[in-house]
Amino acid sequence: MSAVSRRALGILLAIAIAAAAFQPFYLRIYVIDRVRFAASLTELPYWKLPGMRQFILQVRARTRDGDAVAIASPLHRAPLWQGGYDYLFARARYLLGGRLVVPLVGEGDKPQPENVRMATHVACFRCELTVPGFVEIWRSRDGVLLRRAR
Amino acid sequence: MTPELLALLAVVVTGAALALALDRRAAGSLVGGEALLFGFGAGAAVLMMLSLLHVPWSRSACGIGMASIAVLAALGLRARHAPERKELRAESRWPAAVLLAIVVVLVGGYFILATIAPVWEFDFIADWGFKARAFFVARGVDWAFLEQPLHKDIHTDYPLLLPLAFDLLSVARGAWNDQALGLVSVAFGVALLLVIYRVMLEESGSRCTAAFVAAAMVPLACSPWIGLGEGPLVAYGTAALLLIRRGSMAPGAVMLGLAASSKNEGLTLIVAAAAGLVVAKRWRDVARLWPAAAIPLPWLVLRHVHHLQTDLTEGSVVARIVEHVSNPRPLLEAFATYNVGRPWFWIALAAGVLFTLRPLLASERFVLVAVAVQFVFYIGAYLATPHDVLWHVRWSWERILTHLSPALTYVVLARLLISNAAE
Numbered sequence: 337m338s339a340v341s342r343r344a345l346g347i348l349l350a351i352a353i354a355a356a357a358f359q360p361f362y363l364r365i366y367v368i369d370r371v372r373f374a375a376s377l378t379e380l381p382y383w384k385l386p387g388m389r390q391f392i393l394q395v396r397a398r399t400r401d402g403d404a405v406a407i408a409s410p411l412h413r414a415p416l417w418q419g420g421y422d423y424l425f426a427r428a429r430y431l432l433g434g435r436l437v438v439p440l441v442g443e444g445d446k447p448q449p450e451n452v453r454m455a456t457h458v459a460c461f462r463c464e465l466t467v468p469g470f471v472e473i474w475r476s477r478d479g480v481l482l483r484r485a486r
Numbered sequence: 487m488t489p490e491l492l493a494l495l496a497v498v499v500t501g502a503a504l505a506l507a508l509d510r511r512a513a514g515s516l517v518g519g520e521a522l523l524f525g526f527g528a529g530a531a532v533l534m535m536l537s538l539l540h541v542p543w544s545r546s547a548c549g550i551g552m553a554s555i556a557v558l559a560a561l562g563l564r565a566r567h568a569p570e571r572k573e574l575r576a577e578s579r580w581p582a583a584v585l586l587a588i589v590v591v592l593v594g595g596y597f598i599l600a601t602i603a604p605v606w607e608f609d610f611i612a613d614w615g616f617k618a619r620a621f622f623v624a625r626g627v628d629w630a631f632l633e634q635p636l637h638k639d640i641h642t643d644y645p646l647l648l649p650l651a652f653d654l655l656s657v658a659r660g661a662w663n664d665q666a667l668g669l670v671s672v673a674f675g676v677a678l679l680l681v682i683y684r685v686m687l688e689e690s691g692s693r694c695t696a697a698f699v700a701a702a703m704v705p706l707a708c709s710p711w712i713g714l715g716e717g718p719l720v721a722y723g724t725a726a727l728l729l730i731r732r733g734s735m736a737p738g739a740v741m742l743g744l745a746a747s748s749k750n751e752g753l754t755l756i757v758a759a760a761a762g763l764v765v766a767k768r769w770r771d772v773a774r775l776w777p778a779a780a781i782p783l784p785w786l787v788l789r790h791v792h793h794l795q796t797d798l799t800e801g802s803v804v805a806r807i808v809e810h811v812s813n814p815r816p817l818l819e820a821f822a823t824y825n826v827g828r829p830w831f832w833i834a835l836a837a838g839v840l841f842t843l844r845p846l847l848a849s850e851r852f853v854l855v856a857v858a859v860q861f862v863f864y865i866g867a868y869l870a871t872p873h874d875v876l877w878h879v880r881w882s883w884e885r886i887l888t889h890l891s892p893a894l895t896y897v898v899l900a901r902l903l904i905s906n907a908a909e
Contacts, residue, residue, distance in 0.1 A: 346902040349838045353895060353902075354702030356831035362595030362704070370602060377603035381611055401623050430611040433619035433662070438636065 385411075385424055387478040388461060392431040395459045395481050398474055401434035406455035409479075410463050413445045421445075424461060458482040487601070490666040493529075493658035494522075494673060500552045501525025503559035509729075509737035514687070519680030520737060522673050523725060526718070527744045527781075528555045530650035533657075534784075537627035543657050544625070575692045585697035589704055593676060596708040600668030605713035613640050615664060615713060618649035622656045629792055642794040645785050647747040648715050668712045674721040675708035681725045682707070682896065685732060690904050699899050706892040716885055718748040723755050724892040726778075730759060731852055731897075735774040743781025750796065751889060753782060754863040755856070762856035803870045810869040817868055820879035827884045827891075835895060842901035850897045857890045 337345075365373075382389040399405055407428050411421040421441045429437040438455050442448045452458065458467055461479040470482035498521045505512050505520035512520055532551030533543060541547055605615060617640065620631045627650075632642040651670045656662050679700050687696035707724075709717040722745035729738035742759055745752030756778045763771045810817055826832060839846065846854060864886050871878045 346841065349834065349841055350698070350702070350899050350902045352834040353831070353838055353899065354698070356828060356834040357702060357705045357895070359592070359705035359708075359710070362592045362599065362708070365595045365598050370598070374603045377606045380606045381608060426608075426612045430616045430619065433616065434623035436634070436636070
């Protein structure tokens with residue numbers, strides 16, 4: 337192969353690498369409906385449990401840093417991405433940053449009611465609950481929030 | 487986003503002083519890239535030091551800490567070498583200008599994506615961002631939080647540079663604003679592109695070639711996993727390999743140390759880089775990697791003191807490796823099943839490797855061996871995994887390959903565009 341054709345082929349291969357690596361979305365983002373896209377990304381981590389994000393944000397607004405919030409729900413244990421209790425718990429932990437988030441369901445769906453002892457609050461998503469020593473302080477269509485009676 | 491941008495400015499100023507002190511060959515955009523990379527390292531170190539001294543994080547405490555580092559670095563400025571640059575080729579400036587405009591547009595798109603919404607990646611929510619948020623609330627690294635048994639699943643053993651980078655921006659704002667935290671990913675991507683542009687400019691002597699390589703590597707430098715450890719690891723790791731490759735040992739070794747402070751994979755990259763130097767017969771340079779080992783050491787000690795376990799080393803590692811080696815089928819099936827990213831990219835890169843095999847083997851042994859050894863470490867992690875191997879491969883395979891692709895792509899492009907031009 338001559339030096340010229342070798343050089344031309346080298347440049348073509350370099351262009352092929354660049355073209356194959358190209359990420360078109362970094363251009364397309366200029367022309368898409370960004371308001372709608374932003375809204376969908378905001379909900380994306382929580383979409384498998386509709387209402388969850390708003391419910392937990394409301395719980396956050398009614399609790400303080402240092403509180404311990406137990407998460408109750410009729411959801412079953414399932415891999416993190418399947419929308420079960422783990423999905424709820426992992427995401428609630430982030431949204432409630434600054435509070436200790438306490439699980440009430442363990443391995444194999446085994447209830448862990450003893451964990452309530454650690455909690456200052458119980459957030460019950462998609463359920464209603466009465467817990468001795470706790471009083472209801474807020475309710476929405478997605479659940480209730482209980483606080484340890486003072 | 488003004489407070490976060492001001493925090494980035496403080497990062498750049500501190501980092502620039504460090505870049506000029508550590509890298510006597512730094513010039514042009516390399517100073518900017520190194521400034522961002524060293525600056526984030528300095529910021530994270532300040533927050534860690536404040537925590538260890540029980541000083542609550544505040545704008546003034548962080549500002550004083552970073553200013554002190556900048557002043558110390560300025561005092562340590564040594565006589566600088568004239569930047570080693572080939573005589574630039576006589577060529578029209580327009581192609582380079584157009585290519586750089588493409589870089590700016592693509593990075594602008596990445597910036598919009600990264601900051602359009604609160605960071606949405608699950609690993610940010612479950613790990614990187616979760617830790618950063620807890621530390622921000624505590625105004626310090628919260629050891630009780632890391633030691634809490636309920637937090638065993640959040641990789642408490644991971645190094646803290648990235649969460650602390652998020653905290654740096656949050657301290658500047660005085661509030662947690664997770665929509666702005668994508669800026670950190672953008673900053674790391676930009677930093678790597680600045681390094682790539684200058685290193686290629688000095689190597690090729692062509693603005694056009696340097697701009698082309700920078701444009702080609704935007705998608706590799708700008709990690710699609712916003713808010714995750716991939717961005718900093720790729721930026722520090724690739725910058726380290728490129729700097730060490732050209733003989734800039736001090737800044738390269740510091741970059742390696744910062745890679746190890748970003749993700750555990752950075753620790754194995756130190757070993758991989760040392761192996762690359764040995765094979766390239768750069769024996770003396772192996773000892774000059776000492777900052778790479780020294781920088782992550784305090785975290786490793788703290789991790790041990792606070793009993794923060796690494797899941798890969800839980801239980802019997804040997805038994806798991808033996809089991810996976812004796813029955814490799816699930817692992818091989820997982821590799822065959824799960825996504826490696828853009829297949830056409832890997833095909834084109836493989837073609838580039840084959841086309842430049844001889845010059846690659848002759849002059850790129852350091853990078854090739856470092857990448858290969860790092861890859862072997864990744865396979866080793868899959869063999870030692872305590873998790874279901876299918877699950878582990880599914881959720882990490884594509885991401886870890888992006889750790890290796892930028893350095894490999896750079897050397898292949900260099901050999902395609904420079905070696906052939908020289909011939």
